[in-house]
Amino acid sequence: MVTRLITLVPALAAIGLGIMAPPASAGKPVPAEASAQRPADALALNLQGLLDAPRGSLPSSEALTVQLLDAGPDRVATFLRLLESRANAVAKNGDDTSDLAALGSRLRKVPALIGRTLDASEIPGPMRNVAISVALEILRRDPRNESVALTTRLVPKSYPGDAAGMTGIAGRLRLCGRAYASARVGTVADTARFIESVPPSLALSFIDGITGAKSAPYSARRLVALLDKTEGYEGALLNRIEGVARRRTVRLTVDQCSPVRARLRSGNAFVRREAAFAAGSLGDHQAIHTLIELLEDPERNVRNAAHDSLCRLTSMTISADPFRWRLWFDRQEKWWQERGQNTVAAIPSAGLGDLVDLISEASTKRLYRDQVAMALLELLEHRDERYIELGLSGLGTIRAPLSVEKIRAFTASNNPRLATRASDALRALKSAGIDTAAGLRAPQKSRLGIGKDF
Numbered sequence: 001m002v003t004r005l006i007t008l009v010p011a012l013a014a015i016g017l018g019i020m021a022p023p024a025s026a027g028k029p030v031p032a033e034a035s036a037q038r039p040a041d042a043l044a045l046n047l048q049g050l051l052d053a054p055r056g057s058l059p060s061s062e063a064l065t066v067q068l069l070d071a072g073p074d075r076v077a078t079f080l081r082l083l084e085s086r087a088n089a090v091a092k093n094g095d096d097t098s099d100l101a102a103l104g105s106r107l108r109k110v111p112a113l114i115g116r117t118l119d120a121s122e123i124p125g126p127m128r129n130v131a132i133s134v135a136l137e138i139l140r141r142d143p144r145n146e147s148v149a150l151t152t153r154l155v156p157k158s159y160p161g162d163a164a165g166m167t168g169i170a171g172r173l174r175l176c177g178r179a180y181a182s183a184r185v186g187t188v189a190d191t192a193r194f195i196e197s198v199p200p201s202l203a204l205s206f207i208d209g210i211t212g213a214k215s216a217p218y219s220a221r222r223l224v225a226l227l228d229k230t231e232g233y234e235g236a237l238l239n240r241i242e243g244v245a246r247r248r249t250v251r252l253t254v255d256q257c258s259p260v261r262a263r264l265r266s267g268n269a270f271v272r273r274e275a276a277f278a279a280g281s282l283g284d285h286q287a288i289h290t291l292i293e294l295l296e297d298p299e300r301n302v303r304n305a306a307h308d309s310l311c312r313l314t315s316m317t318i319s320a321d322p323f324r325w326r327l328w329f330d331r332q333e334k335w336w337q338e339r340g341q342n343t344v345a346a347i348p349s350a351g352l353g354d355l356v357d358l359i360s361e362a363s364t365k366r367l368y369r370d371q372v373a374m375a376l377l378e379l380l381e382h383r384d385e386r387y388i389e390l391g392l393s394g395l396g397t398i399r400a401p402l403s404v405e406k407i408r409a410f411t412a413s414n415n416p417r418l419a420t421r422a423s424d425a426l427r428a429l430k431s432a433g434i435d436t437a438a439g440l441r442a443p444q445k446s447r448l449g450i451g452k453d454f
Helices: 002-014 040-052 061-071 073-093 098-120 125-139 145-157 163-183 188-197 200-211 216-226 234-247 258-265 269-282 285-294 300-314 322-346 352-362 366-379 385-398 401-410 416-431
Strands: none
Touching: 040 061, 040 073, 040 098, 061 073, 061 098, 061 125, 073 098, 073 125, 098 125, 098 145, 125 145, 125 163, 145 163, 145 188, 163 200, 163 216, 188 200, 188 216, 200 216, 200 234, 216 234, 216 258, 234 258, 234 269, 258 269, 258 285, 269 285, 269 300, 285 300, 285 322, 285 366, 300 366, 322 352, 322 366, 352 366, 352 385, 366 385, 366 401, 385 401, 385 416, 401 416
16 A cells, blocks of 8 residues: 555655645545555555545545545546445435535546546556556446546556456456446447447457347447457357347347348458357348358358348258358249239238238238337227238248337237137247247357346
């Protein structure tokens, strides 16, 4: 602790921060000379005293910076959790929050002060990692565009020779990535700039954080956009995209999926495999033709991934024979061009006599299952229960994940025939590997250990 203060106090003073001793109060930092005899937990007690200090007794941001560095990132994390809890309790009770707001304002300045210190001074390697970790603990709780910029400024100054310190930074970067993505701060270019500026292990931690953001669609869109903005991370990004889409019901538009489709033709087998899995999890039907081509890929892992996604996208159980898939694809495409579009368009308004034939024809065309399912879902709004029953039967045959919620609602119907039809349809979807609780392909254990929520 003493070494930490001896190193950093002159550094802060040297760049003109002018550390000033605060007035005597509960929030007064203990001098460096006294810290040699001070118990370790006294540091935490000293920080906790700041929670009760009035504004006039708070240390300056500069003095607070030294106090936080002396405590270290773990105790700072505990202190910040207490501060958040106290602030929430005070606000809930309708009490005055001005003192805590003043403390928060001083804390917000600490990461920039640490950055200036690292820019202006030769700080020993392990100490740099301590300082960066302290800054990250604050930044992840204050997600702003400026926070992203400060993270990009600070983390490249880390010291790789300190394995424990780098592990701590990696863990905090994961939390930063999640916080920034959840708050939707920073542009794709900002994120790409950061990823390109740090070692791969730290970049992957930050990417993992984005994967765990509150909004899964936003996470997926951000990760897909990074495919065209970074180099060397395509396989890792695709792996995380596939994980988000598989676990958390994500569907992107045709245009948004285009960077993933482009990687299906990558010269790197690992990238092709991950792109194949991602296309299937995203529900990208535009990728089906290329996935059929990948059934002849020289790499077995790529062929297996392509076949898995083809089955997922179509709910078909065709073997991995590319000839059979091409034959199926050509027949489905020909039907759609010649009469399929008119057939599907006629379903919602057809009379009962024609409806059976239309559904029988369309419900086996799984290349276009989403279009067919949308037409069948309209039948569920019909007043005549016979139309609803036919719609449920057709949805059980076409097996489109987007229909799960509407089908599930009919399992509680007072009409036993409709409830039975709905249950049968759900069993059919489940037999096709679709999670009838979420409407997704049933989750599988991650292939690379990336199957957890962060």
